[in-house]
Amino acid sequence: MERVALLRTSGRRLLHRCRGGRPAVVPAAAASSLARRPLPSSFPARGYSSLPRHGRYWPAATPRLARRLSAPAVSTSPSPVPYDTDDVHEYAAKLGFEKVSEQIIDECKSTAVLYKHKKTGAEVMSVSNDDENKVFGIVFRTPPKNSTGIPHILEHSVLCGSRKYPLKEPFVELLKGSLHTFLNAFTYPDRTCYPVASTNTKDFYNLVDVYLDAVFFPKCVEDFQTFQQEGVVFNEMKGVYSQPDNIMGRVSQQALSPENTYGVDSGGDPNEIPKLTFEEFKEFHSKYYHPSNARIWFYGDDDPKERLRVLSEYLDQFEASTAPNESKIWPQRLFKEPVRVIEKFPAGEEGDLRKKYMVCINWLLSEEPLDVETELTLGFLDHLLLGTPASPLRRILLESGLGDAIVGGGVEDELLQPQFSIGLKGVSEDNIQKVEELVMQTLKNLAEEGFASDAVEASMNTIEFALRENNTGSFPRGLSLMLRSIAKWIYDMDPFEPLKYEQPLQQLKARIAQEGSKAVFSPLIEKFILKNTHRVTVEMQPDPEKASRDEAAEKEILKQVKASMTQEDLAELAHATKELKEKQETPDPPEALKAVPSLSLQDIPKKPIHIPIEVGEINGVKVLQHDLFTNDVVYSEVVFDMGSIKKEHLQLLPLFCQSLLEMGTKDMDFVQLNQLIGRKTGGISVYPFTSSVRGKEDPLTRIIVRGKAMAPRVEDLFNLMYTILQDVQFTEQQRFKQFVSQSKARMENRLRGSGHGIAAARMDAKLNAAGWIGEQLGGVSYLLYLRDLETKIDQDWDSISSSLEEMRKSLFSKNGCLINLTSDWKNLEKSNQHIAKFLDSLPSSPSLGSDPWLSRLPSVNEAIVVPTQVNYVGKAGNLYQSGYQLNGSAYVISKHISNTWLWDRVRVSGGAYGGFCDFDTHSGVFSYLSYRDPNLLKTLDVYDETAKFLRELEMDDDALAKAIIGTIGDVDAYQLPDAKGYSSLLRYLLGITDEERQQRREEILSTSLKDFKEFADAVESIKDNGVVVAVASPDDVEAANKEKSVFPEVKKCL
Template identity: 30%
Template sequence: MKFEIGNIYSGFKFESETVIDEINSKGRVFKHIKSGAVLVNLKNKDDNKVFSITFKTLPHDSTGVAHILEHSVLCGSRKFKVKEPFIEILKGSLNTYLNAATYADKTMYPVASRNKKDFMNLMDVYLDAVFYPDIYNTPEIIMQEGWHYDIKDEEDEIEYNGVVYNEMKGAYSSPISLLSRSMDEELFKGSVYGVDSGGKVENIVDLSYEEALSFHEKYYHPSNSIIYVYGDIDIEEVLEFINDNYLKDFNKKNIDADIKVNGAFSKVHEKELEYSISEGESENDKTYFGMSFVTGDALDTELSMGLELLESILLEASSSPLRRAIVEENIGKDVFGVFDSSILKNTFSIILKDSNLEDKDKFKEVVKNTLKELVKNGIDKKLINGIINAKEFALRESDFDSYPAGLVYNEKILESMLYGGDPFINLRFNDVIKNIRKYAESNYFENLIEKYILNNNYGVFITVKPKKNLEEEREEKLREKLRKFKNGLSKDDLKKLIASNRSLELRQDTPDSEENLESIPLIAIGDVKRDIETIEHKIIDENNAKIIWCPLNTRGIQYVSIYFEGKSVPQNMIPYASLLSSVIGKVNTEKYNFKELSNEAMENLGGMDFGLDVYSRPQNYEDYAPKFAVRAKSLREKLPKMFEIMEEIINHSIYDDYKRLKEIIDEIKSRMEMAIRGSGSRMASVRVGSYVSSAYKYLDTITGIDFYKFIVDISSNFEEKKEEVAANLKAASDYIFKRDNLIAAYCAEEEDYETFSKLFNDFTLKLKNNNFKLNDYKFELKKLNEAFMMSTKVQYVAKGFNFRKFNFKHNGALIVLRTIANYDYLWNSVRVKGGAYGASMSLSRNGHLAFASYRDPNLLETLKAYEEMVSFVKDFNVNSREMDKYILGTISGIDMPLSNYSKCEKVTAQYLTGIDDEYMRKERLEILDCSVEDIKDSYDILKKLNEENCICVFGSEEKIKENKELFDNVVDIFGE
């Protein structure tokens, strides 16, 4: 249907339409006359349809009210009276994306699906949730998702609990998170950006139920909303549905949602904060510095792009001059930049990690002097061109895999539209890139440095320094505060508090009625294709190498991955093979120094990276294939240059630049420590797998705790070990980069293969072909049951084993069990009742099964919940409709849309693991035909999991010491 500007369609006035060539879309804007809602539509042929509704939400304090409401409105509504519609649709729809997010000044509720009926259902559930949430009738929702006084019996101590409360406890345990949040807080004090919309731990407990309702009543109105619809969908049908079911019932309302930001400072503000480290940790190299500047308005698209590119030029590449200057002064282990254009006022930040307090002035001096020198002498034009090329390549490629393209475009629209700008200006990047290329011929970036950093007083400098046992001091003060609070309660008040907790428990424990569950819309299992989606590909022999070729429409982009044999490396050298993957491409070669190499790669390629990957074969739980992968992408005309650069790196890298080597190793150590503090659940899951499985022992050796120990050792003893490290990296390179057992994956258009084939054959002839040997690794596997202590307020609790080791088989029913665990059992027992931010079951075809919690206030209680899942499975009994929901939720994760590159990666992974299409068909049918009895059949697996009792925990010193009898080994992970 052709829309006419000014006409009314289902209550919406059609206001504008424009073609956006960059993303092959038509952009439309509609305004709902009665309610005042604005709807933006991006019409195109993408079958991964996206819907979202976003509200401008402006908190005036750090109680986290916006964040708590984001969680809470998804816990039941007018039409959908189950406790958690969000979870019901997660486990029972074909969604390709389903989430909600709180930003500094907005709250967003996006969904995506490739199935039209499912898409309409998801839109219905979300609109009902935001406009008619059950929070007005059920205060227990805010208690559960936000915070509450937790007490069961009169003699118990009172504690704080709640999902958001525990999430933010985890967030503020990270010094980087503390630093980032504090920079905005100081820059924008007195405005909406000067508070934490996510909530500060000490302020969350000040939020009252009435204040939460008042915030919702003010901001969650159509007049304050931006509705977004993307993809191949009949927009007329969507407009009719939204109007008839929701917007027609609202009248336009004036909402005060203006954002006011204070003026510039007369001088840069400074602030010093502390974060906690454990008693056993050294204070050396534990201080963080951050400088941040307000650099302009989000509506100035060209300036925003320029500053984003400047951040990359200065700090993101190996050749970046500011990065090099800071690193070469040896005043920190890692440095990076952040340009934030997601709020009204852009910010440009420079962050130095793992430094020392005495280096503060040196850091300032290096930044100032380096930037002055760049302004005076100019920035390397090759670096500038390389960064611009890399950015343009990424914009044109627009492959986002599991993150829908439509959602990326949605965020770009909001970054202008929320502040009154043209909705589509950030999607039109052709002219912006073209203009900046032209400006860069003169002193464009140098002028940006001078204006927005050197001569800009609208900035802050934040220091975050370590303090031993600070967390314990805070916890003791908190306990004392709560003791005083309890002692000040009358008997009646205490009984009321206990009663409110029992009311919450009763709600959590009471199953949703069948009638209410049936209110959640569901597509039929019969609507799901029973056959797999096959990916067109060919396996070709080329000079004793296997080429996996995916002829796809890539718009001229060439994707090349080359897999070298990992088992060519002797067992004692495995950690060096992993280190090699982080070093290679970042050191000098015979032709280029590492800075020139970085510029050459950016100027000619869309990216090149290296990784040591593990492909487990399901036929035998001990059979796995380590592969050293080299992955690159470029435009068609740059393919010869890709192979030239690849060959130079592989055959001619030089590893004995000790200064550069130490920089890289320290950066790896710093980033691993950040990962342990921030996402210890993955590390714990891998570690527990390493007790019982050779594949996971190998994985731990190359990415986990064993690898971290290896990095700490060579970092701490680098002067004594540097020659050994360089020699071993060279040896690992010689073992790996050989012609034998070579596999390549190539994704491009049909007519490109002949050129690729010739270049690839020429490339392989330049590889070594001598002394090839496959090593048979023999690992000592031992149940260690470890607890790794660190200064944090939360835990990451894992329990797991390998069921194939005990002759249990992997099948599709176990994949459905994972859905049931993630969206039912673990969600309820660990997140809803326990207050953890998250909990999940991981599963692999080679038999690895593990439970892991994320930002969890508990330890023993979580392990007990894992143990009791066996009883849940034994008693499992749901009707056919509920079983269908679990199956649909499982299939949604399998049928995610894939980019061209990911399609090729999937085909390659199946080849390397020995999984063919027939295996995948059989597994899919096992999922689709899964029954209650099939789920109950997993009882023996979970019973054996409990008997084996393999556990690993990362968490607070206090909580681990309270439960030390559970562990065979207790380690201070960051101790000296």
């Protein structure tokens, strides 16, 4: 889940691991992740994903991922585990499993066996290798017939207790006491997935057992109260239906496929969700949550026999069913003529409504499944069209000035029929037709003229690099592999095919070499787009009254329902509500809690994970080197002190960083520069990083230039870094204007979809200097700055351009520079000569002085008003200022508060999609936040009662051990080599030593109930002295101020 904008990181994560120094993204296949850490993809995000997916827990960003092209494994590629296959197959046969197929998957160095359970027909893919990050997943085909949200509500409900684990929510107990590297569930338009991952074998099988019991024998189909309490889904979807980009994606998908299951919303329409009956709910589970309708996945270094043994205990309890026939997805027939759809979306009153339109053109590409070579070629075409700032379709649309930002996910291929979507947001009403014409004409021109050879080479290298690098970030590689396989397997196609890219990749390269790229790509543009009559144009019209109308309509329905009820009905409802509330607030009995399997403290390593580091110097500059196996990829960070820039230039920093990568030099325009980066490297990024430093008033502020390349290309990497830093010219006024418009559109989208991040940034800005800087660069203040800057570009471009040049001169010199490298020792040594050359080329003049940055926003409560049906409520205070001295137990306690008190009161009882707290141990700021919350004052009351909760808390040794183990799971989160090197860099910059990490770990492991009681005194200070920021609807803010005058400051931002 996204946290505070602009690279702020919480104390727990920076002390023990790094979640990265820039906003990262989640693979589109996994719309939500319980763990609040970003999951980087192989390719940059753009616009919305047109495939709505809904998870059990609050989502991070959901961009498109090049699923067919991104790698299924990671830098430290696994190897097949040697075992006696005949012995395993013989064992499988005894358990009732028939081997269907066995293949060696060289691309991920695995042995994969597809089994079928004879009795039920359940299909099982068992993938074996030496990857310690084991993955299990069970997937059911769950096509809905209406938009009541049955699949989504069921996904939430099955994890609320089961036959073997009769707790209210065994899932939460796993959260508290597991070492999981992934734990979640999510709903697609046509299937529901339940994946888990862990590096600890015992823990892994604990997770597997809880999940299998949950999906096959849930309490929710017998317990009406569990069904009743899933208002969480209702409020989640109210949030989804408040966001224009999400509305665009939903309307596009439903208009493209009106005749099959994709014509309804599996997540649920808030207007339809209340119509769902308990009988329909139970019937849906009985029909689809059956082994005959399941696809089951195992991956990693665990024993393949144990996988089948565990499965057989559950599968053998069932007989075969007709579910596979009833759940079959039928294709949408292709239209003979294009279709146009007009939809309204909730818009704020700020700005010119006539310039807030959105338009997206969508195609359903085929009625029949595509062969693997065509899919791969379409993936390349998609990257050529839209994958980089230099891609022609993306570039021409943005340079047209017809809109502010791209919408549309390009090629989407995770459902039965692939689709292509592209358009613009921030469009004037008069320009809607012009956008459509420009899209069609640009595609026509590209089909006729083809792509530049440099563009094709750059795209080929970018995609091939991603495949060779095999880096899925913190997203488990086995889960990435599973989701790709499922995209075919769920439709009864070959599950092995998506795992193997090498042969079709080589065939595609050979075709391009022999026939030329035009002969390869132009026919695809013609067939699938230009001559394709299955086209839907979606026009989105801003409506400032829509949010209020929707809210009023909901209240009117409730009023009418109440009016139709007798006194006896009302008394029965009040009694049922009271019973439900009592159930929600009553702790599970100790014997039920003990039923959930967990590790013991003896299973936990006593020492933190060690990352090798050598600190040296080259040409007087500090160089950090991390000797780790990376498959010959070299990862590099060049770090500059940004404290030398003037305060008046601070808010230009994000645009300055973008300009470095997306403007040209004297010798190359930005298209040529981007293509050169694509041909020679695995990518370069530039971004600001800021954090508080514990014990210091001054924040850490840096610019980080991050890049990667294969070892033979390291010289090219550093040469290109130099070009970006020193040769780029800040002369392209119209491109800079585009950057401002795009940034403004992104910020406005964040206000609606990630209001918790906006609130957190705003609170931090009131409490510490690093928070103030972060908010200036990525919060409400930045949005206001962008709006003002947009009006000044045409009048004062010379001044802006000269400011950018002045920033370059003050930032990029050897003074204060630091270099971080991660690779194996052989490649590190070879890189030193290229580092020396790079450093010699940098100016060595002293950096210019700057004004002090120790600013803060006024410490007053404020509401940020946006057109939404749900709220994001925050409250925060600085614990260090109240006298608290940091102890490792704080990590345990804050996690426990999130997983118990806030989960139960804000989510379960309050109906919010998420409620959590975060302790930034660098600044001392302790924050409460809610996500898609129907409440405002009630949530603030819960925050204020946290100290009382801690003082009255009773925990036995088992509960305390679980809390400690779960915290260690966060501390020891699985990392790939590049992330390890980056984490080590941040620790070095922040002065975090291995000795301190060991001390905090010992304090975590020795946490006692007494520590919880003492922490209550610290959080008590927030009740009276904390600051409140809410991103909320106008009606809720007005009601809150009438009742308590909570918000002296009210800002309209949309």
